[in-house]
Amino acid sequence: MSDKIEPFDSEAGYRAAIALTLAGAQREIRIFDRDLRSMGLEERAQVELLDAFLGANRDHRLRVVLHDVGPLQARMPRLLTLMRTYADQVEVMLTPDHLRHLAECWVLADEGSGVIRFHVEHARGKRVAAAPAEIKPWWQRADDLRGESEACIPWAAAGL
Secondary structure, three states: OEEEEEEEEEEEHHHHHHHHHOOOOOOHHHEEOOOOOHHOOOOOHHHHHHHHHHHHEEEEOOEEOOOOHHHHHHHHHHHHHHHHHHOOOOEEEEEHHEEEEEEEEEEOOOOOOEEEEEEEOEEEEEEEEEEEEHHHHHHHHHHHHHHHHHOOHHHHHHHO
């Protein structure tokens, strides 16, 4: 498959792009968002995609970096349960205060595909498929962000 870049400009387009990226993931998914609310990851279909991904192989990884874990703990029981079920495959990190200004969001898969939303307040962005050169700087950014963030266990903090 050759490089494919598809823009989106709506919440529905954003969520559809995320679903396609999750469905195509083979080894690792990296997510960065303010609080996961706009990604639709609490929807049954998205949780099922994540469950299929994590359940397919114990080596699969889901790495999430957030500015705020509160909405995940308070309003996303399906996603939180999934994270708890696959706790050994899931990593959730919180950004430090000095990085809370970052406003882009992304879902990356396997160093070659992903969804990039340019700003959390605007449903504009692109879905990238089979384009490692396009995803590489975002993958590196995810590494850098993860390196500066602090681990948390949202399912334990929620008392689950």
